[in-house]
Amino acid sequence: MSGLSGYLRNDGRKGIRNHIVVAYLVECAHHVAREIAWPYRDHAHVIGFPGCFPNVYAQKMMERLCTHPNVGAVLLVSLGCESFNRFALEQVVRDSGRPVETLVIQNDGGTLASINKGQTWIEETLVETEKMARVPMDINELVVGTVCGGSDGTSGISGNPAAGRAFDRLVKDGAACIFEETGELIGCEEIMAARAATPELADELRASVTKAAQYYATLGFGSFAAGNAEGGLTTIEEKSMGAYAKSGASEISGLIKPGDVPPRGGLYLMDVVPDGEVRFGFPNITDNAEIVEMMASGAHLTLFVTGRGSVVGSALAPVVKIAANPHMYQRLSDDMDINAGKIINGGSSIDDVGTEIYDLVLSAAAGTKTKSEALGHAEFILTYKSFEPIGPACLPA
Amino acid sequence: MNTDVRLLLLSPDDNIFVLRAAVEAGETIVVSGQQIQISTRIGLGHKIARNAIGKGDKVLKYGASIGSATCEMSPGDHVHLQNLKSDYTPTYSLESERDAHTGERT
Numbered sequence: 001m002s003g004l005s006g007y008l009r010n011d012g013r014k015g016i017r018n019h020i021v022v023a024y025l026v027e028c029a030h031h032v033a034r035e036i037a038w039p040y041r042d043h044a045h046v047i048g049f050p051g052c053f054p055n056v057y058a059q060k061m062m063e064r065l066c067t068h069p070n071v072g073a074v075l076l077v078s079l080g081c082e083s084f085n086r087f088a089l090e091q092v093v094r095d096s097g098r099p100v101e102t103l104v105i106q107n108d109g110g111t112l113a114s115i116n117k118g119q120t121w122i123e124e125t126l127v128e129t130e131k132m133a134r135v136p137m138d139i140n141e142l143v144v145g146t147v148c149g150g151s152d153g154t155s156g157i158s159g160n161p162a163a164g165r166a167f168d169r170l171v172k173d174g175a176a177c178i179f180e181e182t183g184e185l186i187g188c189e190e191i192m193a194a195r196a197a198t199p200e201l202a203d204e205l206r207a208s209v210t211k212a213a214q215y216y217a218t219l220g221f222g223s224f225a226a227g228n229a230e231g232g233l234t235t236i237e238e239k240s241m242g243a244y245a246k247s248g249a250s251e252i253s254g255l256i257k258p259g260d261v262p263p264r265g266g267l268y269l270m271d272v273v274p275d276g277e278v279r280f281g282f283p284n285i286t287d288n289a290e291i292v293e294m295m296a297s298g299a300h301l302t303l304f305v306t307g308r309g310s311v312v313g314s315a316l317a318p319v320v321k322i323a324a325n326p327h328m329y330q331r332l333s334d335d336m337d338i339n340a341g342k343i344i345n346g347g348s349s350i351d352d353v354g355t356e357i358y359d360l361v362l363s364a365a366a367g368t369k370t371k372s373e374a375l376g377h378a379e380f381i382l383t384y385k386s387f388e389p390i391g392p393a394c395l396p397a
Numbered sequence: 398m399n400t401d402v403r404l405l406l407l408s409p410d411d412n413i414f415v416l417r418a419a420v421e422a423g424e425t426i427v428v429s430g431q432q433i434q435i436s437t438r439i440g441l442g443h444k445i446a447r448n449a450i451g452k453g454d455k456v457l458k459y460g461a462s463i464g465s466a467t468c469e470m471s472p473g474d475h476v477h478l479q480n481l482k483s484d485y486t487p488t489y490s491l492e493s494e495r496d497a498h499t500g501e502r503t
Contacts (some may be wrong), residue, residue, distance in 0.1 A: 232444060233442070244459075
């Protein structure tokens with residue numbers, strides 16, 4: 001009915017791409033992974049975790065990413081002496097039914113021998129992944145994330161509300177949609193809580209924003225910059241509402257943390273602020289860290305609203321770039337999929353652009369490359385974090 | 398009701414419009430069917446009252462409260478720090494900082 005098709009995985013999820021992951025398990029293996037993947041970069045994407053010391057969150061994220069529906073096969077690249085648990089990761093991938101191989105540079109003859117071995121494996125595996133057939137897929141099997149970055153005064157009045165309208169349509173169609181940035185929801189937690197499916201979930205939503213406020217206070221963040229007022233923003237709740245507009249108007253079905261896959265369609269808030277004491281610094285050091293967390297929760301693609309003009313894409317899952325500012329769109333139109341600036345300089349309504357975004361989500365899901373994807377953008381970043389599991393009230397039945 | 402094309406209504410419940418382009422001082426613009434003379438330049442992204450707003454009324458943008466009016470407003474009034482305050486935390490602005498440090502200025 002939707003005209004979509006996807007690659008069916010053993011867990012029942014379907015992918016809109018069929019990438020081979022080349023994953024480095026410590027920064028020391030990054031170069032070898034990059035060299036292996038480079039000649040095959042249209043199909044093989046490099047992801048990884050740079051740290052030498054173990055981290056439960058990073059392990060979980062890598063497991064989720066290597067078994068993401070857009071992934072068809074996985075090559076792990078280990079130096080050998082790092083503490084990342086490559087045995088557990090390989091087991092998880094094997095159990096998912098995907099072809100998997102682990103190279104250990106210290107055992108496989110060093111840099112050149114490992115690169116050769118890895119490329120041979122990719123050549124063989126590409127033959128297999130290219131044989132994987134697409135099956136019909138419905139919109140209600142899609143997971144879509146949204147972030148905003150490089151924001152300016154236009155994001156909250158054009159790109160974000162338009163992304164919200166696209167979310168409303170996707171949720172109505174039964175897709176799972178995820179929004180985040182709890183630190184930018186300070187001041188609208190009551191409005192958000194009023195949209196919760198249950199009173200218990202409403203409490204969890206409020207608590208996630210309170211946690212974010214405390215976390216940012218410890219980091220010494222100001223919540224409202226002088227430049228915000230110059231751009232026409234008057235109050236913190238107004239600024240937050242601009243970011244919150246990305247969520248649309250649907251009922252909120254649940255609260256998840258990075259790596260938790262939405263159990264069914266609906267709108268979900270992702271709590272991205274670590275639990276416990278402030279230990280590893282900023283919750284997300286760049287926009288790509290947010291996109292990676294969306295992917296770990298199964299997002300097939302991500303809507304990215306930008307005012308100043310971020311050009312990034314992502315490994316594994318396409319990014320749809322929505323330009324909020326019409327002047328920026330003129331300068332960076334080669335990088336932008338959607339010109340939401342039309343809402344500001346006339347000609348289009350928020351609904352019009354929302355429809356444009358919705359249509360583009362479906363065509364990207366059907367296989368059309370987004371701008372960043374076609375340009376070869378495949379950014380990825382994963383750092384240390386720590387979370388407690390979500391409580392039972394977060395995902396009401 | 399007839400309204401200048403530069404005024405963007407984000408939600409039907411809102412009592413403010415957002416400017417999609419600057420309005421210059423001295424211009425006459427149509428707000429909710431009324432001719433309004435603008436006295437000072439108001440920039441892109443700023444807000445203008447859609448209708449009369451009473452002191453203490455909630456100002457609604459995106460259909461949600463973004464704070465309370467600190468004085469009466471008429472259609473066409475610039476809605477900003479001088480007539481709208483947060484119900485959450487006071488807004489830090491360079492202007493309020495400057496006012497706080499007026500004694501130290503030469």
